[in-house]
Amino acid sequence: MIPFLDLKKINCDIKSQLIQAASDEIQSGYYIGGPSLSNFEEKWAEYCNSSFCVGVGNGLDALKLSLLALGIGEDDEVIVPGHTFIATWLAVSQCGATPVPVDIRLDTFNLDPDQILSSITSRTKAVIPVHLYGLPCDMDKINNIALAFNLYVIADSAQAHGALYKNSSIDNFSYASAWSFYPGKNLGCLGDGGAITTNDGDFASKLKSLGNYGSLKKYVHIDLGCNSRLDPIQAAFLACKLQYLNAHLRIRNSVAREYSKTLKTLNIPIQLIPPNCKHAYHLFVCLVNDRDKALNLLLQNRIQCLVHYPILPSKQKIYRNEYSQYFLPNAEYVSKHCLSLPIGPHLNSIQVAHICDTILRLNLLPPDPLS
């Protein structure tokens, strides 16, 4: 079986370095905070070309704390894409604010900037573009709108480690970026982890306080904070794994190149990559007719595929009553037909060739166009 992802292989390839990092952490005597946390925060800020990085417990908290640090809460609205992982919406709801969905584009599968305007009200405070599957959003258009309406742009970059926009880090195009280091992400810990990068020092120290009981000085509490910190042992693992991120991105891109060539011959839609974007290929997603059948056929050929994501946030139990009026045809179309092929540094070229041959042999069909 070709697994969708093989984290055991990816981490065991550098097992001795990870063991050394863990051993150093045990020896250090710091188990919260300390030098390996600040070391990774510095390295990640540098990689992202940002001035500040604040480690937090996970990607959801990275989004939620960013909104809280900006004072976003009850009576506020935040623009989110109709098709994304549920965390983007939950972060807004958990602040007491309202997620306002905007449909995605059918070519890039990303937030459609041309549909944002009609969703802005006097309560809109921020927009969360999600660089979905690793493809940067149309940040120029989004930033122009944000500037005109005085909105904060908080990017959900949880799938976009290493993505580039206009040849520089996507982080340069938002007020802040929320990162997840969940094990399966392009840069993942051996547990939960997250971070926020930004150029605003006051915002960064607010985040630090919010994730640390509202405190920057022991027993002095200035904010209604929570406990959401990046463990130093995870930070040490991340610093270790960061050395391989660019090599892994190159593998992801070469796998994606092979898939793209193959799918083109079958006219199967994939994300359109605008010329000013470099895709980080956290996921490789195509649109197929009769997805369940395609998934089964691929499985019978020993290829494990997944779906990201089969149910829109607005159709989930927690949201579906409130959002029954929202019509998000493109988001619905993509979530109905999307299929994710295996991608990552665990794959070798023989496996990728087998997957391409199988796709051709199965003669998978594109979905009927959205009428």
Ligand SMILES: *Cc1c(COP(=O)(O)O)cnc(C)c1O
């Ligand atoms: C993974 C992910 C998150 C949440 O990250 P966690 O670390 O699991 O909390 C948020 N948004 C998107 C788009 C993600 O893929």
